[in-house]
Amino acid sequence: MSDNAAVVEAVHEALSHVNDPEIRRPITELGMVDTVAVEGGRLSLTILLTVAGCPMRDTLQRDIAAAVDGVDGVTELELEFGVMSEQQRADLQVKLRGKAGAEPVIPFNLPESRTRVFAIASGKGGVGKSSMTVNLAAALAAKGLSVGVADADIYGHSIPRMLGVEGAPTQVEDMIMPPQAHGMKVISIGMFTPGNTAVVWRGPMLHRALQQFLADVYWGDLDVLLLDLPPGTGDIAISVAQLLPTAELVVVTTPQQAAAEVAERAGAIVTQTHQKLAGVVENMSWMELPDGSHIEPFGSGGGKTVAEALTRDVGTDVPLLGQIPLDPKLREGGDAGVPLVLSDPDCEASRAIRAIADQLAVRKVSLAGKPLGLSVV
Numbered sequence: 058m059s060d061n062a063a064v065v066e067a068v069h070e071a072l073s074h075v076n077d078p079e080i081r082r083p084i085t086e087l088g089m090v091d092t093v094a095v096e097g098g099r100l101s102l103t104i105l106l107t108v109a110g111c112p113m114r115d116t117l118q119r120d121i122a123a124a125v126d127g128v129d130g131v132t133e134l135e136l137e138f139g140v141m142s143e144q145q146r147a148d149l150q151v152k153l154r155g156k157a158g159a160e161p162v163i164p165f166n167l168p169e170s171r172t173r174v175f176a177i178a179s180g181k182g183g184v185g186k187s188s189m190t191v192n193l194a195a196a197l198a199a200k201g202l203s204v205g206v207a208d209a210d211i212y213g214h215s216i217p218r219m220l221g222v223e224g225a226p227t228q229v230e231d232m233i234m235p236p237q238a239h240g241m242k243v244i245s246i247g248m249f250t251p252g253n254t255a256v257v258w259r260g261p262m263l264h265r266a267l268q269q270f271l272a273d274v275y276w277g278d279l280d281v282l283l284l285d286l287p288p289g290t291g292d293i294a295i296s297v298a299q300l301l302p303t304a305e306l307v308v309v310t311t312p313q314q315a316a317a318e319v320a321e322r323a324g325a326i327v328t329q330t331h332q333k334l335a336g337v338v339e340n341m342s343w344m345e346l347p348d349g350s351h352i353e354p355f356g357s358g359g360g361k362t363v364a365e366a367l368t369r370d371v372g373t374d375v376p377l378l379g380q381i382p383l384d385p386k387l388r389e390g391g392d393a394g395v396p397l398v399l400s401d402p403d404c405e406a407s408r409a410i411r412a413i414a415d416q417l418a419v420r421k422v423s424l425a426g427k428p429l430g431l432s433v434v
């Protein structure tokens with residue numbers, strides 16, 4: 058082998074450790090490495106981006122430079138970016154999703170899926186569903202899990218702001234690459250509407266949008282997907298039940314009795330949809346005053362009431378997963394795009410959220426390849 062050939066091979070090896078920031082698979086596997094040439098220590102690389110103006114270009118450039126930096130025989134890097142041809146993109150889609158022309162399927166419904174899907178629901182608005190979604194997601198990601206967040210609140214989307222996601226998702230053929238925030242994959246209808254325009258869609262369109270989130274978005278292999286639902290038991294809640302029959306509901310309530318009764322009704326729809334209830338989260342349970350004493354602005358007992366009522370309704374144990382105090386920093390974190398569990402992991406609210414995340418973090422056992430317990434006669 059000539060010296061150059063050995064260097065080229067070493068460069069390929071180094072590049073096999075560089076992941077595409079969006080797809081999270083090695084660029085060598087994705088057909089993104091176009092040309093590799095070495096002459097007198099000067100490495101000329103052409104890397105093909107999935108789309109022109111790929112927002113991840115800078116990250117890729119940095120990662121590639123770092124990867125080839127240690128390769129013996131390379132003293133200089135000349136990096137050029139090109140764009141995949143239509144054929145190359147179609148090949149990539151087949152590679153990621155299976156055979157060409159296949160109808161997009163919701164990967165979480167496949168028997169081999171090991172992703173646990175949680176839908177965060179409530180009867181009333183403003184009880185903290187979105188805040189719990191982003192903080193639970195961040196807590197799960199911090200544990201090393203691969204986490205996706207889908208904002209299913211089409212009219213009142215707030216996830217992009219709460220996670221500090223800006224910019225639109227990249228599209229490869231008819232696949233949507235979800236932007237990343239704090240190590241999570243995030244998708245929201247807010248990313249497809251210009252500025253702050255209101256979305257005026259009726260039920261069937263909502264259903265279609267949700268189906269797209271789930272089927273057309275390239276999620277990769279997730280441990281957990283969290284869906285932030287709009288309040289109430291409307292179209293989206295019903296669509297979630299239809300599109301994701303294995304999704305487990307997490308019901309958020311405040312301690313207030315009136316809120317608890319509404320939350321209970323929201324939770325009780327699972328008796329009709331046959332979904333599982335993962336449990337109840339009581340948010341805004343108390344507030345610590347500067348002197349260290351606690352007040353309960355919204356009363357007490359709501360979470361326990363809902364958990365007990367739902368346990369009676371569905372006939373299986375529905376646990377109260379935890380109680381989260383009011384903390385102005387939690388709201389500030391939402392406004393700033395950094396979940397509290399990341400910015401202040403040791404405060405009381407963060408610890409309470411992490412304890413709930415621990416209960417949700419158990420990975421589903423894949424059903425693929427398992428005998429179904431049927432005997433052939």
Ligand SMILES: Nc1ncnc2c1ncn2[C@@H]1O[C@H](COP(=O)(O)OP(=O)(O)OP(=O)(O)O)[C@@H](O)[C@H]1O
Binds near residue numbers: 182184387
């Ligand atoms: N534990 C908490 N401490 C302080 N502020 C909180 C807490 N939980 C939620 N909030 C704040 O309350 C407001 C409503 O929360 P959030 O948007 O998460 O509720 P939601 O149930 O998703 O609302 P919607 O029904 O409108 O989607 C937000 O301003 C949020 O920052």
Ligand SMILES: [Mg+2]
Binds near residue numbers: 287
């Ligand atoms: Mg919300």
